[in-house]
Amino acid sequence: MKKITFWILSASFLVITISCDKIETKKGQVSFGANYGVINCPTKVTIYVDNKNIGTLESPIENLTDCGQAGSLTKDLSIGQHNYKVEIRPLSGVGCTKDLTGSIQIDENECTKVFVDFYTIDF
Numbered sequence: 001m002k003k004i005t006f007w008i009l010s011a012s013f014l015v016i017t018i019s020c021d022k023i024e025t026k027k028g029q030v031s032f033g034a035n036y037g038v039i040n041c042p043t044k045v046t047i048y049v050d051n052k053n054i055g056t057l058e059s060p061i062e063n064l065t066d067c068g069q070a071g072s073l074t075k076d077l078s079i080g081q082h083n084y085k086v087e088i089r090p091l092s093g094v095g096c097t098k099d100l101t102g103s104i105q106i107d108e109n110e111c112t113k114v115f116v117d118f119y120t121i122d123f
Contacts, residue, residue: 026079028106033064033072034116041096048085067111
C-alpha cells in the first residue's frame with residue numbers, strides 16, 4: 001500500500017511539474033530609437049524600463065518605422081503597462097543632459113515604438 005501511495009504521489013508531482021513548465025508569459029516588444037545626431041553635443045542615450053537598464057542606443061536614426069530597425073533598441077517585454085526612462089548624457093563635459101519618462105502599453109505579439117525626437121527637446 002505504501003508503494004502504491006508513493007508512486008501515485010510521484011506521478012502527481014511529475015504531472016504538476018510538467019504543467020508548470022508549459023506556462024508561458026505572454027510577450028510583446030518595444031523598440032526605442034532617437035535622432036540624437038542632430039544636436040551639437042556627442043551624446044549617450046540609455047534606456048530604462050521599469051527601473052531596469054535595458055541598454056544604450058548604438059547610433060542615431062532619422063525615424064523609427066520598424067521594430068528591430070538598425071540603430072534602435074528592441075526588447076521583449078511581458079504584456080501590460082510599463083514605465084520607461086530615456087536618460088540623455090553628454091559623452092564628456094556638461095550640457096546635453098535630460099531625462100524623459102513615460103509609459104507604454106505592450107500587447108501580445110505586437111511591437112510598440114518609442115521615438116525620441118531631439119528637434120522637440122529643450123535642453
